[in-house]
Amino acid sequence: MNKTYCPSLTEYKRRVARVVNIGGVPMGGDYPIRVQSMTTVDTMDTLGSVEQTLRMVEAGCEYVRITAPSVKEAQNLLEIRKELRKRGCNVPLIADIHFTPNAAELAARIVEKVRVNPGNYADKKKFEEIEYTDSSYAAEVERIRARFRPLVQICKQYGTAMRIGTNHGSLSDRILSRYGDTPLGMVESALEFLRLCEEENYYDVVLSMKASNTQVMVQAYRLLVQKLDEEGLQPYPLHLGVTEAGEAEDGRIKSAVGIGTLLEDGLGDTVRVSLTEAPEAEAPVARMLISRYVDRAALAQPIRPLVGEEPLHPFQYLRRPTHEVLNFGGLNVPRVIVDLARLPQLEYADLRAAGHLYSPFLDKFQMSDQGADYIYTGERPVAFMLPNGLKEIVNFRAWVDAGRRSHHYPIMTADRYMEEEVLHPQLNFLMLSLDTLDAALLRRLRADLTVVPVIAATNAHAMPELRRLFFELITNEIHCPVIINRAYPDQPLEQTQLDAATDIGGLLIDGLGDGVGLDTSALAPRSQQAWLDTLATLNQLSFGILQAARTRMSKTEYISCPSCGRTLFDLQETTAMIRKRTDHLKGIKIGIMGCIVNGPGEMADADYGYVGVGKGKIALYRGQDVIKKAVPEERAVDELIELMREDGKWIEKELVDEPMGV
Incomplete structure (x- = not known):
């Protein structure tokens, strides 16, 4: 083809x-x-x-x-x-x-x-x-x-x-x-x-x-x-x-x-x-x-040309086959790693930056659909027990100095990886770039069932370089899971959102990548509070990219049209109102359309639809089937929730927000 x-x-x-x-x-x-x-x-x-x-x-x-x-x-x-x-x-x-x-x-x-x-x-x-x-x-x-x-x-x-x-x-x-x-x-x-x-x-x-x-x-x-x-x-x-x-x-x-x-x-x-x-x-x-x-x-820096045919199917989503390493790869959803290494100190409450909220009153962590899977702490492993489900990555030297603890997972350079014979028995992270790949490293990667490469690029043409690295792994029949790691300088948040979504999302769209990490090494130093705010934002961004690429659903998705002269209600106000009532429903897709032109067709992927059909009148959809016609606008959100309840898809918000134990 x-x-x-x-x-x-x-x-x-x-x-x-x-x-x-x-x-x-x-x-x-x-x-x-x-x-x-x-x-x-x-x-x-x-x-x-x-x-x-x-x-x-x-x-x-x-x-x-x-x-x-x-x-x-x-x-x-x-x-x-x-x-x-x-x-x-x-x-x-x-x-x-x-x-x-x-x-x-x-x-x-x-x-x-x-x-x-x-x-x-x-x-x-x-x-x-x-x-x-x-x-x-x-x-x-x-x-x-x-x-x-x-x-x-x-x-x-x-x-x-x-x-x-x-x-x-x-x-x-x-x-x-x-x-x-x-x-x-x-x-x-x-x-x-x-x-x-x-x-x-x-x-x-x-x-x-x-x-x-x-x-x-x-x-x-x-x-x-x-x-x-x-x-x-x-x-x-x-x-x-x-x-x-x-x-x-x-x-x-x-x-x-x-x-x-x-x-x-x-x-x-x-x-x-x-x-x-x-x-x-x-x-x-x-x-x-x-x-x-x-x-x-x-x-852009030159990228090694591709030899032979592209090893992907560009017109169909197929996730790159990988073997499972702990909870990476295989049938697992892509994992999120948060870089906490530059925090001056780390306490229970600081894990909110990774989406894990600690309650001092209850002495418990609250489980979250946007809680990171791993934190990277560099040379300073945390001094307390982490909540269930959260794991820690440390630099190789820190792992050795701490006695090669089994609940810490080391990350190392390619040179260190090739030299060391005693590694973690379950999971080892390898910093990898396209220019470090050689025949010897490829042979070891093919045989190692514990390694997860963390790939990065400094090239201005970064996404194609990282994709080229994946091509190298695929053509050499290497099936280890891979984390995509990107670093961005201090710039407006909106620019970082767009850059990261492009670079990482473009790989995920092609089924490439088993984890996401946003590196903070290019950011200027800041106060503890500023670091926590920055890291929390980057954690949310990572989950947002995974959701947008349809590879890990961690929150409600709203398929809302941008409004036009055909719109029959205030889209921004209505979207905000629906979001307020339903944003705890993980993985549910809700279409909010201002008119019938942008109605059931345009929200082809939605589970439920809220569509303007006349002044003050709303039609409610299940998929592409209209279930309720001409519902008065003031009752429409309640009726939408009732429809979800009938389908067994509704969960009360207070049940989702209830703190869970460590």
Whole structure:
């Protein structure tokens, strides 16, 4: 199988896409990766839309998308455009279309670009399993092509660009019947539309493959690039985004895991970060993601080229097979390690930095779903008994000096590892980088059932270097579990969130990694309290990355849309309210959608859904099935909880918060 999906797996090279000119702001080719977002004001509110657009442009948006759910909103795009131009704002406008081809055809005459969703545009979506024969399938495709062709011809006539944007949750019944709920189905949904565009000699097209599930999203974009090359189609620009990413830290981490993974491989020509926040908050996050790649090629150190075929399946999640070492590898979830080595002193209460909360009154630790599995204490092992489930890593010399204690686990350099014959009988950690691997070390790793490498890189192109190290282990049939270790300098927390989610999440997406550690060695000294706060934040970040990559679920996941002019309730306020009532439900996924367009389809992965269906009216879903219709908004959260209770999924919050013994 052809696995090629990017210019290089080891060298930073941006994919050279066809240039598409959008209102004088070109995309693709050698042009910068562009930033965009979408308004949340009602499209019929001309002045409100204009004012919000101006704020978005001020925040860094180079394109602004506005919903046009019907002809009247499409027509009002003209008034919005006129007012913006009157105020000296020439930002290209994009009309967002779902179910209304006539609105798209009108908008294409007014704005610089239209976005259509193949699963909603003239296709059928009723969440039914329908058996299509080859002839009936072909007939449906031809019907859709006939409905889509006029829009293509209008865009070609007016010089209007188009985004063919597939959403994971909006695949039609026809696509689902043949391809299933898969990345291949997402790609084929877009290619049906794209082939018609090329038949009409229309090439001003941008493509996207959005999903809330980061694994699915990354696989779909990769497969899209591979299919474009395979079919000899144009290398169209890519619009990157994780749909319904959520809010705050979770939304940023999830966006970075998906978008950053693709940017690392040189894919992507424009970015939209979908946060359940004001749209002007999205552009700065997108800029921070993109900024890492401006000088990447110049700053990157050479990485040993890959010999032979990539040993991974880039279009499907398969975790790297490993043998079990204590509680690493095998069928265990990835573990979290917190670096406490730089704390001046360590007491019971300080373990809160690792997610383990101590109650002096009860003399007990509270168990937590975000309690680290290991702490690293360097040269100073803790002087007290740790709570159940928490284990300690110490430097090799400290382990020897303390009498090679069985409840401490040593970490050592490659040189020390190769010299020593007496190691811990159960678990030994090995600091490892790509340049330290040689034939002798590989032989010992293959034979050692107690070793867990802790891999690191100083390369600016770190994620591909670490991935290359994994390739070396795979091709040499070495199955030891591996911890991914990254260190970041003092910089804004938001930047560290994005960088770590990209570097670590990009590996986890490919099934690589059995543990996560965020090294503090690059951070400046600080007070004890400041260290505790920093370490607690890094611990939460580690768990957040694992959750966003879908490799370890430790908290409730909210699949909430970023709002737009179709939204029927205050998304930020409602999301906060639902989070307050349900954030103790580990592993439950709740979709919060402002309208039926972003309803059951867009939250394809959600266990439960809260969807606006009218002013003050909410529909509640179990998966993709509507269970309660038109619930008054003031009762909707209680009804949602009752639905979980009926399914045996509800746990009272006070039971979760109750302290547990050591």
